[in-house]
Amino acid sequence: MSARLSSxxxxxxxxxxxxxxAYVNLGIGLPEKVAQYQPPGREAIxxxxxxxxxxxxxxxxxxxxxxxxxxxxxxxxxxxxxxxxHHADSFAMVRGGHLDVAILGAYEVAENGDLANWSTGxxxxxxxxxxxxxxxxxxxxxxxxDHVTKDGKPxxxxxxxxxxxxxxxxxxxxxxxxVIDVAGGRFVLREKLASLSLDELQAQTGAPLAxxxxxxxxxxxxx
Amino acid sequence: MSARLSSxxxxxxxxxxxxxxAYVNLGIGLPEKVAQYQPPGREAIxxxxxxxxxxxxxxxxxxxxxxxxxxxxxxxxxxxxxxxxHHADSFAMVRGGHLDVAILGAYEVAENGDLANWSTGxxxxxxxxxxxxxxxxxxxxxxxxDHVTKDGKPxxxxxxxxxxxxxxxxxxxxxxxxVIDVAGGRFVLREKLASLSLDELQAQTGAPLAxxxxxxxxxxxxx
Amino acid sequence: xxxxxxxxxxxxxxxxxxxxxMIGGFGGAGAPxxxxxxxxxxxxxxxxxxxLTVINNNAGNGHVGLAALIEAGMxxxxxxxxxxxxxxxxxxxxxxxxxxxxxxxxxxxxxxxxRAGGAGIPAFYTPTSFGTDLAKGKPVxxxxxxxxxxxxxxxxxxxxxxxxxxxxxxNLTFRxxxxxxxxxxxxxxxxxxxxxxxxxxxxAIDPETVVTPGIFVQKVLExxxxxxxEDLNLAHARYPLGG
Amino acid sequence: xxxxxxxxxxxxxxxxxxxxxMIGGFGGAGAPxxxxxxxxxxxxxxxxxxxLTVINNNAGNGHVGLAALIEAGMxxxxxxxxxxxxxxxxxxxxxxxxxxxxxxxxxxxxxxxxRAGGAGIPAFYTPTSFGTDLAKGKPVxxxxxxxxxxxxxxxxxxxxxxxxxxxxxxNLTFRxxxxxxxxxxxxxxxxxxxxxxxxxxxxAIDPETVVTPGIFVQKVLExxxxxxxEDLNLAHARYPLGG
Numbered sequence: 001m002s003a004r005l006s007s008x009x010x011x012x013x014x015x016x017x018x019x020x021x022a023y024v025n026l027g028i029g030l031p032e033k034v035a036q037y038q039p040p041g042r043e044a045i046x047x048x049x050x051x052x053x054x055x056x057x058x059x060x061x062x063x064x065x066x067x068x069x070x071x072x073x074x075x076x077x078x079x080x081x082x083x084x085x086h087h088a089d090s091f092a093m094v095r096g097g098h099l100d101v102a103i104l105g106a107y108e109v110a111e112n113g114d115l116a117n118w119s120t121g122x123x124x125x126x127x128x129x130x131x132x133x134x135x136x137x138x139x140x141x142x143x144x145x146d147h148v149t150k151d152g153k154p155x156x157x158x159x160x161x162x163x164x165x166x167x168x169x170x171x172x173x174x175x176x177x178x179v180i181d182v183a184g185g186r187f188v189l190r191e192k193l194a195s196l197s198l199d200e201l202q203a204q205t206g207a208p209l210a211x212x213x214x215x216x217x218x219x220x221x222x223x
Numbered sequence: 224m225s226a227r228l229s230s231x232x233x234x235x236x237x238x239x240x241x242x243x244x245a246y247v248n249l250g251i252g253l254p255e256k257v258a259q260y261q262p263p264g265r266e267a268i269x270x271x272x273x274x275x276x277x278x279x280x281x282x283x284x285x286x287x288x289x290x291x292x293x294x295x296x297x298x299x300x301x302x303x304x305x306x307x308x309h310h311a312d313s314f315a316m317v318r319g320g321h322l323d324v325a326i327l328g329a330y331e332v333a334e335n336g337d338l339a340n341w342s343t344g345x346x347x348x349x350x351x352x353x354x355x356x357x358x359x360x361x362x363x364x365x366x367x368x369d370h371v372t373k374d375g376k377p378x379x380x381x382x383x384x385x386x387x388x389x390x391x392x393x394x395x396x397x398x399x400x401x402v403i404d405v406a407g408g409r410f411v412l413r414e415k416l417a418s419l420s421l422d423e424l425q426a427q428t429g430a431p432l433a434x435x436x437x438x439x440x441x442x443x444x445x446x
Numbered sequence: 447x448x449x450x451x452x453x454x455x456x457x458x459x460x461x462x463x464x465x466x467x468m469i470g471g472f473g474g475a476g477a478p479x480x481x482x483x484x485x486x487x488x489x490x491x492x493x494x495x496x497x498l499t500v501i502n503n504n505a506g507n508g509h510v511g512l513a514a515l516i517e518a519g520m521x522x523x524x525x526x527x528x529x530x531x532x533x534x535x536x537x538x539x540x541x542x543x544x545x546x547x548x549x550x551x552x553x554x555x556x557x558x559x560x561r562a563g564g565a566g567i568p569a570f571y572t573p574t575s576f577g578t579d580l581a582k583g584k585p586v587x588x589x590x591x592x593x594x595x596x597x598x599x600x601x602x603x604x605x606x607x608x609x610x611x612x613x614x615x616x617n618l619t620f621r622x623x624x625x626x627x628x629x630x631x632x633x634x635x636x637x638x639x640x641x642x643x644x645x646x647x648x649x650a651i652d653p654e655t656v657v658t659p660g661i662f663v664q665k666v667l668e669x670x671x672x673x674x675x676e677d678l679n680l681a682h683a684r685y686p687l688g689g
Numbered sequence: 690x691x692x693x694x695x696x697x698x699x700x701x702x703x704x705x706x707x708x709x710x711m712i713g714g715f716g717g718a719g720a721p722x723x724x725x726x727x728x729x730x731x732x733x734x735x736x737x738x739x740x741l742t743v744i745n746n747n748a749g750n751g752h753v754g755l756a757a758l759i760e761a762g763m764x765x766x767x768x769x770x771x772x773x774x775x776x777x778x779x780x781x782x783x784x785x786x787x788x789x790x791x792x793x794x795x796x797x798x799x800x801x802x803x804r805a806g807g808a809g810i811p812a813f814y815t816p817t818s819f820g821t822d823l824a825k826g827k828p829v830x831x832x833x834x835x836x837x838x839x840x841x842x843x844x845x846x847x848x849x850x851x852x853x854x855x856x857x858x859x860n861l862t863f864r865x866x867x868x869x870x871x872x873x874x875x876x877x878x879x880x881x882x883x884x885x886x887x888x889x890x891x892x893a894i895d896p897e898t899v900v901t902p903g904i905f906v907q908k909v910l911e912x913x914x915x916x917x918x919e920d921l922n923l924a925h926a927r928y929p930l931g932g
Contacts, residue, residue: 021690023904043690045858045904049553050472051623053902054858066474066676067624073473073531073676080892081690081858083899084622086629086657087472087503088561088808091554092876095572095809098904119579125505125538126550128580129528133554136573137809167577244447246661266447268615268661272796273715274866276659277615289717289919290867296716296774296919303649304447304615306656307865309872309900310715310746311565311804314797315633318566318815321661342822348748348781349793351823352771356797359816360566390820558810567801568832570813589811589841598832619897654862655898 003195004147004176008223012037014103014144014174018044022100023093025049025134027117028072031103031144037223045081047099049130051090054082071130094130094137102138104131106145106173108160111207113170113182115143116162128165135166147175147204154206156180156187177201179218186210191218226418227370227399231446235260237326237367237397241267248272248317248357250327250340251295254367257326260446268304270322272353274313277305294353317353317360325361327354329368329396331383334430336393336405338366339385351388358389370398370427377429379403379410400424402441409433414441448614449666450645454484457639457667458606461485464522465603466499468560468631469512473504473531474675476624478608478641479511481667483685485606486518490686497522501560501600503553503627505529505537508679514686516540523547525600527556533679552580555597557630563599564633564662571596605635608672609658612642613649616663617656625657632662641669691857692909693888697727700882700910701849704728707765708846709742711803711874712755716747716774717918719867721851721884722754724910726928728849729761733929740765744803744843746796746870748772748780751922757929759783766790768843770799776922795823798840800873805842807876807905812841848878851915852901855885856892859906860899868900875905884912 005013011033018024018034020042026032036057038044045054048070055076059065064075093099108116115135118128135141145155156173173180178201179191189209192201194217202209228236234256241247241257243265249255259280261267268277271293278299282288287298316322331339338358341351358364368378379396396403401424402414412432415424417440425432451457458481461467471477489495500521505528506513513536515521524546529537540546551559552574562570571594575581585596607628610621618640620628632638645668694700701724704710714720732738743764748771749756756779758764767789772780783789794802795817805813814837818824828839850871853864861883863871875881888911 045690047904048623050475051626052896053904064676065622066674067476067622069473069475069623073475078896080890081856081860081903082896083860083902084620084625084896085899085902086625087553087557087627088630089902091557092804092808093902093904095554095558095574096807096876097809098807098876114577125529125534125541126548127528127530128550128552130553132552132578132580133574136576137554164578268447270661271866273718274869275653276661287919288865289917290719290865292716292718292866296718301653303647304613304617304660305653306617306659307653307863307868308656308659309868310796310800310870311873312659314800315561315565316659316661318797318801318817319564319633320566321564321633337820348772348777348784349791350771350773351793351795353796355795355821355823356817359819360797387821558808562813565801567813567815568835568837569830570805570810572810587812592811594811622897654865 003193005220006223008033009220010144010174010176012220012223013179014142018101023047023098025099025102025138027104030105032072034103047093049090049094051085051087052082054079091133094133097137097139099138101140101142102134103142103144104134106143106155107162108155108157109143109170109173110157110160111182111187112185113168114160115165115170116160117165119163121162131165135169140171141169142172142174143170144174147177154204157206188212189215191216193218226416228443229446231256232443233367233397233399235443235446236402237365241324245323246270246321248322248325248361253328254326255295270316272313272317274308274310275305277302314356317356320360320362322361324363324365325357326365326367327357329366329378330385331378331380332366332393332396333380333383334405334410335408336391337383338388338393339383340388342386344385354388358392363394364392365395365397366393367397370400377427380429411435412438414439416441449616449663450614451665451667454480454667457481457665458485458488460637461495461604463495464497465495466501468501468602468605468635470607470628470631471502472626473507476608476626476628477511477675478606479673479675480669481606481639481641482511482515486514486685489518489520496520499523499525501525501602503527503556504531505534507531507675508533509536509684510678511675521546523549525549525551527551527553550580557627559597559600560627560630560634563601564630567599569596569598600634602635605631605638607632607638607640609640609642611644611646611651612640612666613646613651615648616660616666617651618658618663619651619655620657629658632658637664638662639665641667641672643670643672644668692859692906693857694908694910697723697910700724700908701728701731703880704738704847706738707740708738711744711845711848711878713850713871713874714745715869716750719851719869719871720754720918721849722916722918723912724849724882724884725754725758729757729928732761732763739763742766744768744845746770746799747774748777750774750918751776752779752927753921754918764789766792768792768794770794770796793823800870802840802843803870803873803877806844807873810842812839814839843877845878848874848881850875850881850883852883852885854887854889854894855883855909856889856894858891859903859909860894861901861906862894862898863900872901875901880907881905882908884910884915886913886915887911
């Protein structure tokens with residue numbers, strides 16, 4: 001298998017773009033990992049849509065308070081300066097553009113910024129949660145994802161094939177192979193693994209990769 | 224001058240229709256007097272649109288707290304079980320139908336339930352406050368008013384001539400001469416001063432007074 | 447004024463067949479388990495109320511609380527944002543079998559629709575869900591060059607709510623993230639029924655810290671040691687216990 | 690994270706000519722007098738900012754606070770519900786002289802428009818003002834047989850807000866009915882500037898009692914002994930004092 005970033009490493013890379021003092025919502029699952037890689041000296045405030053600002057790490061096992069949970073229904077703790085609020089106020093924060101960054105997972109992202117991350121089609125029980133609100137609320141909507149599906153198929157596409165979560169909402173994608181901006185209806189490659197040629201990356205990407213300025217090496221620590 | 228109720232007596236009569244446990248908003252001015260005539264044994268909770276539930280009497284002079292005021296910007300006190308809230312929540316109470324009664328003053332009331340109480344026309348500085356919200360919010364919107372203007376002209380009319388506060392919103396009118404319901408596009412006379420004949424009352428009323436069932440004497444104490 | 451009722455049975459006595467019932471909570475946090483179970487007791491004793499439309503963020507977990515209400519066959523339709531959980535088998539089987547109706551609503555839209563119901567706002571516009579399957583059939587409009595979906599208010603006949611402290615006037619505080627949908631549902635139901643861990647006299651809650659003013663609450667009952675759905679599920683509980 | 694600024698001058702430094710400024714308060718309760726006066730100071734020293742659109746429930750009283758801002762000639766347009774007071778002479782004279790524009794909005798609609806601005810809701814429907822002069826030119830629609838007026842959100846470049854306690858993250862509490870429009874305006878402005886009687890470290894406000902979460906606040910300044918508009922007016926004060 002060729003070189004690719006682990007989940008932790010993708011999360012690490014995404015964390016480097018979170019500014020000091022930013023208000024951030026992390027989607028359930030892989031995006032949650034971003035919280036643990038905040039660069040030293042920077043303080044982000046994490047929002048969970050079920051009504052907490054400035055929550056912290058999970059408590060030790062056995063010390064969970066099941067009234068103090070995140071959107072994934074996992075137990076969390078509070079940091080100094082936390083606040084509780086109800087769901088309408090929580091989504092006022094989301095929809096009203098008060099979050100600086102939302103980082104979400106993806107089934108598919110299209111070069112026009114469309115995102116599909118809530119439904120794999122008509123079978124099974126559909127569930128959407130807060131994803132459709134988050135993609136239209138935060139000032140910056142980023143995706144973290146493996147570059148391809150488990151079957152090796154591209155997740156970055158000309159157009160999404162799965163039901164959409166939001167239209168034209170994604171502005172940056174952190175993958176296991178690259179960092180890509182979505183701008184002007186195109187994928188603009190910003191960083192890629194040094195061990196990977198542009199052609200190899202393009203071959204795993206379902207839409208053309210544009211280059212503006214230059215492409216930096218995607219460098220992350222061992223994690 | 225023929226017999227008519229004083230402001231205090233009109234307010235007393237209106238107070239008799241407020242049930243125990245009712246949530247009530249009293250307009251600025253004359254309607255404020257209603258609060259002091261709650262029948263013994265009944266407890267009404269008063270709402271002021273600037274963000275207090277369950278306020279009480281004004282404080283003694285010199286002991287005002289100017290952060291603790293009512294919609295008329297007069298100092299008030301709190302009763303046990305009070306709550307503070309912001310203006311959006313306050314008008315959610317109003318607009319959402321949570322108040323049992325709103326009692327307002329009037330320039331004119333029409334037999335179709337239209338109310339004019341905020342503007343006497345294009346001259347001067349217009350000001351509306353919360354009146355337009357209150358008339359479409361409370362479960363029951365009542366008016367207390369002198370039966371006629373200072374010039375002796377009817378205030379109860381077939382149609383309002385002044386700018387409207389609300390359309391078809393008033394259901395009961397307490398005047399210095401009578402108690403009148405607005406129902407089915409008509410004024411229905413419920414009570415009148417015993418000393419006043421029906422013809423005398425009709426002569427001071429700008430639209431026909433219907434009678435359903437009977438007309439009781441309007442009896443109030445000396446106040 | 448005293449909004450206390452005497453028992454769990456009294457608390458849920460006005461819910462009738464076919465009503466719309468909002469149930470507070472996000473997952474287990476803030477879920478009024480004892481009120482839900484009292485409603486199940488009534489159904490088992492009398493066959494009523496059935497055919498309910500339930501509004502909750504989720505679809506229950508395991509075999510207690512909302513999941514047990516659904517399992518008892520009392521729910522015709524569910525309005526929620528996320529009908530998945532660690533153990534969603536009750537809802538999943540009924541849904542896949544076509545035996546329960548689902549209206550899926552984005553979480554923020556669900557919250558705002560409930561608030562709108564409470565605030566007398568019959569409709570509003572939101573960017574959420576524009577261009578997606580969940581906006582199908584809904585009016586859209588453009589404001590300042592951006593497209594929005596029109597959403598309608600949600601109201602209920604009864605709301606079942608869990609609070610931390612209630613006073614006799616119905617003023618409420620909540621606990622941590624158990625607040626979630628509870629204050630909104632208090633606003634949007636014709637009758638709001640509250641189970642609180644503590645019920646105190648009017649005046650015992652600082653007016654500055656009241657989260658839900660009493661005007662939004664009709665019935666209050668002290669349930670001093672409420673069950674936590676998460677704990678029940680970790681213990682593989684079922685309701686009724688013999689069920 | 691520390692949102693404290695060093696001075697009143699710093700607090701109001703970003704307000705520019707022609708901006709829209711929300712100012713908290715209902716009459717004098719909750720009015721950020723010191724921030725307003727700092728803005729007047731800047732205008733007197735530099736000639737800026739002028740041509741402001743101000744959103745407040747009222748139009749000022751006497752010759753201090755908002756009335757003084759208007760009297761200084763800094764306000765082009767006022768959006769409010771009730772431009773009357775015990776002593777409204779400043780606004781009244783300018784208005785009757787055609788020198789200031791007025792957008793009159795019913796109080797509940799004003800509050801809801803501001804909240805909508807903060808909550809990302811570009812438009813909503815309300816029964817308020819239907820059939821009246823204040824609904825003229827606005828779209829109307831019928832829902833469930835009742836008629837409603839469509840209202841648009843209100844946003845601002847800056848909000849000037851008075852709080853009781855702030856922490857360094859911008860979490861706020863208010864005092865009694867001084868809460869009023871302040872929490873809503875915090876939500877609806879690109880930059881929210883808060884004067885608080887006390888500024889405390891993060892963690893010193895119980896998360897349960899936070900009224901405005903810090904995400905809605907950008908600048909915080911301690912003003913330990915704030916003036917009360919009502920007291921100033923009872924003393925017939927004018928701002929500036931030599932004015």
